[in-house]
Amino acid sequence: MKKLLGIFTIFALLTGCTSQKMMSIYQTEGVEIGQNSSGVDILKKYSTSRPITILRSSLSLCIAQELDNSPVVLTNENYYGSNWWSYYNTNNHQSITVSGGDTIKLVEGNNVVANAVTDYQYYSKYFVSYTLTTTRNKNGIHYLFSNIKQAQQYTGSSINDGFENIKTIERDHPDLVIEALNKDVDKIQECLVRQ
Numbered sequence: 001m002k003k004l005l006g007i008f009t010i011f012a013l014l015t016g017c018t019s020q021k022m023m024s025i026y027q028t029e030g031v032e033i034g035q036n037s038s039g040v041d042i043l044k045k046y047s048t049s050r051p052i053t054i055l056r057s058s059l060s061l062c063i064a065q066e067l068d069n070s071p072v073v074l075t076n077e078n079y080y081g082s083n084w085w086s087y088y089n090t091n092n093h094q095s096i097t098v099s100g101g102d103t104i105k106l107v108e109g110n111n112v113v114a115n116a117v118t119d120y121q122y123y124s125k126y127f128v129s130y131t132l133t134t135t136r137n138k139n140g141i142h143y144l145f146s147n148i149k150q151a152q153q154y155t156g157s158s159i160n161d162g163f164e165n166i167k168t169i170e171r172d173h174p175d176l177v178i179e180a181l182n183k184d185v186d187k188i189q190e191c192l193v194r195q
Contacts, residue, residue, distance in 0.1 A: 025174045036165050043148055043166040043174050046181055051140040055192050059136055060107045062191035067116035067184060071100030072127045074151055076160040098151070098162055110136040120180040122173055125153040128180050129163050134188075141192075143185050150177060 025031055025043070034044030075095045106113040112134045119127050131147040149163040150172070166172050 020170055021168050022170045022174055025168050025178070028175075028178060031174075031178065033168060036167075041168040043168065043177060044146070046145040046148065046178060047143060048182065048185060049140055049142045050185060050189050052189065052192055055136075056194060057192055059110075059134055059141065059188075059192065060104060060112045062188050063112055063114050063132070063134065064104055066187040066191050067103050067114055067132070068118075069101055069103040069114075069116050071097045072117055072151070072153070073097050074127075074153060074155075074160045074162060076155045077157055094160075096160070096162065105131075116184065118180045118184050119153075120173070120176045122176055124155075126173070126176075127151050127153060127163070128166075128177050130181065132184075141189075143188075145181050148177065148181075 021041070026033065030047045031043065032045040032047075033041050036042050073095050074097075077094070101115060103114050103116055104112065105115060112132075114132045114134075115129070116132060117127055117129045119125055128148065128150045130145045130149070133144040133146070135142045135144075148166060150166050151163040152160065154160075166174050166177055168174055
């Protein structure tokens with residue numbers, strides 16, 4: 001009985017450390033799932049279209065005004081020594097600055113290509129970087145997000161790996177990433193109809 005209880009405890013601990021796939025992301029309209037080099041499902045692309053009848057501003061102007069591609073600072077802390085003996089603790093705060101550059105990459109006809117970074121909050125702040133390709137047509141604007149990656153701003157004592165592909169597991173919050181991308185689309189749409 002003790003062996004069975006021990007095996008059950010180990011199994012519970014091991015399975016409790018894994019994150020489940022977020023099945024709803026597979027049914028989200030506009031989401032394209034791909035695989036990384038290890039064969040793990042990742043958020044590859046996301047597309048959405050929005051109707052627009054009257055443009056009061058240009059698409060490239062609104063993208064330049066509403067999207068941001070400023071560098072972001074990612075941090076972590078390394079502790080040496082023991083947590084119980086504070087005189088052995090030396091707090092080594094590490095920061096790296098990543099991303100950044102021009103927002104607009106290309107304007108050609110009815111198409112605009114841009115790089116940007118947005119963010120969302122889930123206990124900690126997460127940055128999402130992406131490439132956006134917009135196409136204006138007679139019915140509205142098509143938004144295609146690709147090269148979507150995210151990074152946690154502060155990782156505590158864990159190593160901060162910077163921007164990485166977004167897995168379809170709950171721990172990577174692909175639903176919140178899509179929500180953040182849609183907020184950027186909303187900002188562009190609002191700009192287009194402003195005077």
